Amino acid sequence: MVTNSKQTQILDIAEAIVRSRGYNAFSYSDxxxxxxxxxxxxxxxxxxxxxxxxxxxxxxxxxxxxALQQVDEQHSSCLIKLREYARLHEGSLQENKMCLCGMLAAEHETLSQSMQDAINGYFDGHEHWIKRVLLKGRSDGELAFKGDAGRHAKLIASSLQGALMIAKSKRSMDHITAVSSQLIDSYRAI
Amino acid sequence: MVTNSKQTQILDIAEAIVRSRGYNAFSYSDxxxxxxxxxxxxxxxxxxxxxxxxxxxxxxxxxxxxALQQVDEQHSSCLIKLREYARLHEGSLQENKMCLCGMLAAEHETLSQSMQDAINGYFDGHEHWIKRVLLKGRSDGELAFKGDAGRHAKLIASSLQGALMIAKSKRSMDHITAVSSQLIDSYRAI
DNA sequence: GTCTATAGGTGGATAGAC
DNA sequence: GTCTATCCACCTATAGAC
Incomplete structure (x- = not known):
């Protein structure tokens, strides 16, 4: 895929604005x-x-x-994969931005059907990836948790989205790192 | 405080709209x-x-x-207090609404300074309440968790906000109940 | 592909009568 | 307290020239 530089430039700026102010607070004029x-x-x-x-x-x-594929390729440890997943979210906040789809999820009801569907697909993909990592990590003896991996996957994805939202609102890296590291600690075996 | 019925009526409707569509997608005209x-x-x-x-x-x-004060008065068990806290969030989604402050946290950067401060105060209050419940519950032997209670409080508050956001987007009660009950399970002793 | 000009609508907010 | 009328800024989107 050749990156049409003009369209890419537009998308880059649009993404930055949406991730910091939201879809309904941005315009073509911006x-x-x-x-x-x-x-x-x-x-x-x-x-x-x-x-x-x-x-x-x-x-x-x-x-x-x-990014997740890269994590899969570069790390065999599921604990580290989970940590990398959390770090991807932490990185977002360093630019004081939310996850694009987290932001759009809040505004979900005001969006077109195609956008709504795409956003839900994003979260489904995350849950699926996390669940796979959790199951593999548990069978490897690296991760420990009780009960259904799917529910834990929902919990992990939700925690990081919520943490991003609150941390951005407080402008507090401390909040997101606290949640992120506490989350990893909770799933580490031993 | 006498509830001025007109102002209350306005606030009720405004709150309902903001919690479902967001602050920037609602107007006086609505x-x-x-x-x-x-x-x-x-x-x-x-x-x-x-x-x-x-x-x-x-x-x-x-x-x-x-609501939290009522929970404190009606229940002595910290495990139950925690569950009630989660249930308050679940109830929100039954009307397909987000937490008001969760929604506004996403749009935080577009709001007036006074609103921003008030929203952050809301989250500080939650973390404080949860932390107190966690500490009491652990000393009672009813709750079990390792490490700093403040970090766990941030994790719990974040999880429920994020779960609300994703669940609302997916129109899935299943998502919020999964996160909510998994969260309680994680802190129950034994 | 880019521009100017503009349409047609809605936003928050105010003036002033009742 | 409520109304009509109105202001002006901004919105998304289109027409048509270059």
């Missing part, structure tokens, strides 16, 4: 003034705001999938 | 059409949107404090 083109030009690349929003979600989902 | 008054009348009661928003947060914080 992007236009930031990259120095007219609003009409933006409509040439993304006819409607919903088109742009959907691309944002798809690109973010792909990006995160790639 | 409230006006729902209760059958003009926008100008609303401005008489709440001069600016930010005034209205601040009252919403203050009222919600008071309401939740009252």
């Amino acid at each position: 992007i236009a003034s930031e990259i120095g083109v007219s609003k009409a030009s933006l409509h040439h690349h993304f006819p409607t705001k919903s088109d742009l929003g959907l691309k944002l979600v798809e690109r973010f989902t792909d990006m995160f999938s790639g | 409230i006006a059409s729902e209760i059958g008054v003009s926008k100008a009348s609303l401005h008489h009661h709440f001069p600016t949107k930010s005034d209205l928003g601040l009252k919403l947060v203050e009222r919600f914080t008071d309401m939740f404090s009252g």
Whole structure:
């Protein structure tokens, strides 16, 4: 895939704004003034705001999938995989940004059906990945937890999304690192 | 405090809209059409949107404090207190609504300073309450967890906020109940 | 692909009559 | 306290020239 530089530039700026202020608080005008083109030009690349929003979600989902694949390739330890998963969220807050899909989940009811579906798909993918890591880690004796792995996966994904939201609101790296490291500690065997 | 019925009515409707669609996706016009008054009348009661928003947060914080106080009075078991805390969040989703302050935390950067401060105060209060319950529960031998109670309090508050957000997005009571009950299981002694 | 111009709508907020 | 009328800024989106 060749990265059309103009579209990429638009998506980059749009993503940054949405992740810090939300979908309903951003406009084509914000992007236009930031990259120095007219609003009409933006409509040439993304006819409607919903088109742009959907691309944002798809690109973010792909990006995160790639990151998780890299984690899978670079680490065999499931404890470390889990820690890397948490760190991906911590990194988000260093730029004072939420997870794109976490932000959009809050605004879910105001979005187009296609965006809603894509967002839910994002979370399903996360739960699936975490569940797989948990099961493998437990059978390896590296992770310890009681009960259904799927429920734990939901808990882990939810914790990090909630932690990001609260930490961003408090502008507190301390909050996200506390939650992140406490979470890992809770699943470490021994 | 006598409840001025008109202001209460306005706040009730505003809260319902914000908790389902968010602060930036709601307008005086939405409230006006729902209760059958003009926008100008609303401005008489709440001069600016930010005034209205601040009252919403203050009222919600008071309401939740009252609920927690009731939990403290009605239950001596810290395990049950914790479960009741989680249930307060589950109840929210039954009307397909987020926690007011969770929703506003996502939109935090777009809000007035006074609203931002009030929202952060809400979360501080929660962490404080949970931490106290955790410490008492552990010393009673009813709850079990390793490490700092403050970090666990942050984890618990974050989990439920995140679970609400994802569950609402998926319209899945299953998601919030899974997280809620898994969370309680994790802190139960034995 | 980019622009100017503009349409058509809605946002929060105010003036002033009743 | 409530209304109508109105202001002005901003929104998403389109038309049509270059």
